[in-house]
Each structure stands twice: as structure tokens, then as C-alpha cells.
Amino acid sequence: MSEPLFLVGQHVRIADRTPPAHHRVPSYAKGHVGIVERVCGMHADPEQCIRGDGKPFQRIYRVCIRQTEIWIPYEGSDGDKLEIEIFESWLESAE
Amino acid sequence: MMSHDDHDHARTFQPDHAEPTSDAALVGLALRQLLIENGYYTADEEQTVIAEMQGASPKNGAYIVARAWTDPEFKEYLLQNGTESIKKLGFELAPYEFTVMENTEQVHNVIVCTLCSCYPRTLLGMSPAWYKSKSYRARVVREPRAVLLEFGVNLSDDVDVYVHDSTAELRYMVLPQRPAGTDDWSEDDLAALVTRDSLIGTQRDLILK
Numbered sequence: 001m002s003e004p005l006f007l008v009g010q011h012v013r014i015a016d017r018t019p020p021a022h023h024r025v026p027s028y029a030k031g032h033v034g035i036v037e038r039v040c041g042m043h044a045d046p047e048q049c050i051r052g053d054g055k056p057f058q059r060i061y062r063v064c065i066r067q068t069e070i071w072i073p074y075e076g077s078d079g080d081k082l083e084i085e086i087f088e089s090w091l092e093s094a095e
Numbered sequence: 096m097m098s099h100d101d102h103d104h105a106r107t108f109q110p111d112h113a114e115p116t117s118d119a120a121l122v123g124l125a126l127r128q129l130l131i132e133n134g135y136y137t138a139d140e141e142q143t144v145i146a147e148m149q150g151a152s153p154k155n156g157a158y159i160v161a162r163a164w165t166d167p168e169f170k171e172y173l174l175q176n177g178t179e180s181i182k183k184l185g186f187e188l189a190p191y192e193f194t195v196m197e198n199t200e201q202v203h204n205v206i207v208c209t210l211c212s213c214y215p216r217t218l219l220g221m222s223p224a225w226y227k228s229k230s231y232r233a234r235v236v237r238e239p240r241a242v243l244l245e246f247g248v249n250l251s252d253d254v255d256v257y258v259h260d261s262t263a264e265l266r267y268m269v270l271p272q273r274p275a276g277t278d279d280w281s282e283d284d285l286a287a288l289v290t291r292d293s294l295i296g297t298q299r300d301l302i303l304k
Binding site for chain 1: 190238239240241252254257258261262263264
């Protein structure tokens, strides 16, 4: 199991890209910055599975983003949050 | 032979499911057949998994909630490591990680899978139709308070909403708040209060029966 690239509390940006095939990042979350809420385990990444390169396992993180950062305007409180699972290859540091 | 005068076909007739005609459905059927023919799994194994899924119900989740309400040590472990703590109660969760989100006076949690319809079937059984609807999936991330209001959950401004989008290999369950006035209740009676919707987060207050 590889060491996680990101740690709890770290600011990360979700990549804004659209691969031609199946991937697990919904459009609304792309390009946004959040905080790593939890470092999860290694899981088979469907994006890599379909390429058949034999190394489909990747770290998953739960990323916490403020709703007011994603949706403008947003009807709710400033404390409202969206928490989402993102594979490591979709994240970059935003410190 | 049964008389035809004693029952009403208009009431008992159930239409067949439509035969698959879309390309995607036909590819799915062909893939299943190939997987079975090539020995990746057997039709029996498939039937077993379907039966397990159909056998699961929100009672599983309710049992875990009642345990958490009555055993503070278990609750702490459950919130910290959902997967391991739930496995210890005898549930088969692989390959998923389970995460339990606690409702408090300040926080309300709600679960969705915007990309498809991932659902904690082991703990909640089959998902309701609305959970899979495009409307719920699109709107609960965009306007959670409006959607919750339609479910009868009227949140004040001092309660924050946390929406959990189940996009990959985690599955979620909400730990609802224990209702007041249940201090001396047994675990079984407490579990009977817990509804499916309260475990998804589209219900907040549990009602004493």
C-alpha cells in the first residue's frame, strides 16, 4: 500500500478535466478547492481498470468543500458542506 | 378448475417487465452471459448475491444505530472506523468502506450518489425509487435544504447541512439523534424507532411510537 500523498486538513484542488471514458468525478466538483476530510483506503479505479494496465488500485480521499464555493448563488448557511470521494490522481495540492 | 367469477383480473394482473431493447441493456445481458460462460462466476453465485441483497433491510442499519445509542464506546468506534466496527457485528461489507455520519444539534447529514445510485444495501436493503431518480440526485447537492423541506425536514439556519456524495467505494449511513424520553428503552425498542429515511438523512426527527 503506497503512502498517501495528501493528509487530513490539507487544501486540495480537484482536477478540471473530462476523460473520454467513465470516471468518478461529477462535473459540479471539478476545479474546486476543498480540505481533505479523511484519507481512505486503496480501491480499484474504474478509469484505470478499463485500460487494463494491471495497476488499477489507487488511494481515495474524502474532500470537504463549502457549498458556497461550489454553487453561486447558494441558498443555505455558510457552514453547509459537500463531502465527496476523489481518487488521488484527480487531486493536486492547493496550499 | 378455478371459477372465473371469484376474482378480478383487472386487480390481480401484473404486467411483465419490458424486454430489454436498448443497446446498453443488450450489451449488459451479453456481458453477463460471457462472464458466466467463461467461469468468472456462476449463475448460482449470482442468485445468492441477489437473494442476500433482497434479504437485507433497514433493520440492519437500525440495529447498528440502537447499539451506538446504548454503547458509547461502540459509538465512538463506529464513527471513527465504520467498516471495522460494523464487520465485528457480523456484516459482510467488502469491497466497500462504510462511513457513519452523526447528526447533532448543529449538523444534519444527507446521503446521495449523484453519478449513479450507490446505496448501503447491506445495511439498508434495496434503495427507494426516489433515491435513484435524477431529480433527487441532481437537486440534493445543489439545494439540499429545499429538497429536505419536501421530505418534511425544516432546518433552521443554525443547523448546517452536510451532503455526502457517494461517488466511489465508500458507502454511508446517517446516525440519527436519539429522541428525548427514551433513556430507559431497550435496544430492540430503540431500533424499532429508526426508519430507512432517517438512515439516508431525508428524515431528521424520529417519532416515538
